[in-house]
Amino acid sequence: EGDILSDGAALTRIGQALAQVDTALTDQGDQLAVWLTLPADASGLTAQGIAALQAVLDAGVTPAGVNLMTMDFNVPSTTTDQETLVERSLRAGHEQVFRTLAAAGSFATSQQVWSMLGATVMIGTNDTSGEVFSLADARTLSSFAATTGLGRLSTWSLNRDTQCGQNIAPS
Structure with a gap:
């Protein structure tokens, strides 16, 4: 995330570097x-x-996979629960990855794309x-992941387990 994703030349270099590493490893078996x-x-x-x-x-x-950072949606939990937003994001991401792979000539079934998708959620109080x-x-979300065959489910981030900020009133 961040500014580098807006830099097309940098993304091209990253892709090329990954391709070189991939080729070198393939050559080594x-x-x-x-x-x-x-x-x-x-x-x-x-x-x-x-x-x-x-x-x-x-x-x-x-x-091997595309892990979506499914957090900080800027929608309060009182309006829509976070899992619903994560699920929407994943369903849309599934379609995006499916189409992007197909356009690149790397065809995958719907189930294969689900197994290539991951979600990283921010547990508890989000930054927003x-x-x-x-x-x-x-x-x-765990049930959704099992039903769809989601390839990865993780949380952001263990080192966030600190005293609550301004978003939470002391009890």
């Missing part, structure tokens, strides 16, 4: 498994995220005021 962790919103991957995926594919590298990823959200 090994393989490279690249997971791209990319920004997303409730509509799926951001335009920058799609550009990063495209740059890697253009370099001839098919990622009013957003809370609850235990109920976690249970529902």
Whole structure:
């Protein structure tokens, strides 16, 4: 995430570097498994995220997976629960990855794309005021992941387990 995803030349260089490493490992009888962790919103991957995926594919590298950073949606939990937003993001991301792979000539079935997708959620209080990823959200997302065959489910970030900030009133 960040400014580098807006730099097309940098994305091209990253794709080329990954391709060189992939080729070197293949020549040694090994393989490279690249997971791209990319920004997303409730509509799926951001335009920058799609550009990063495209740059890697253009370099001839098919990622093992695409991990969506499904957090900080700027929608309060009182309006829509966070799991619903994560699920929307993943469903849209699935379609985006499916189409981007196909356009690059790297065809995959719907189920294969689900197994290539991951979600990283920010558990508890998110950085955005009013957003809370609850235990109920976690249970529902776990069921969704099992049903779809989601390839990866992780949290951001263990080192966040510190005293609450301004978003939480002391009890």
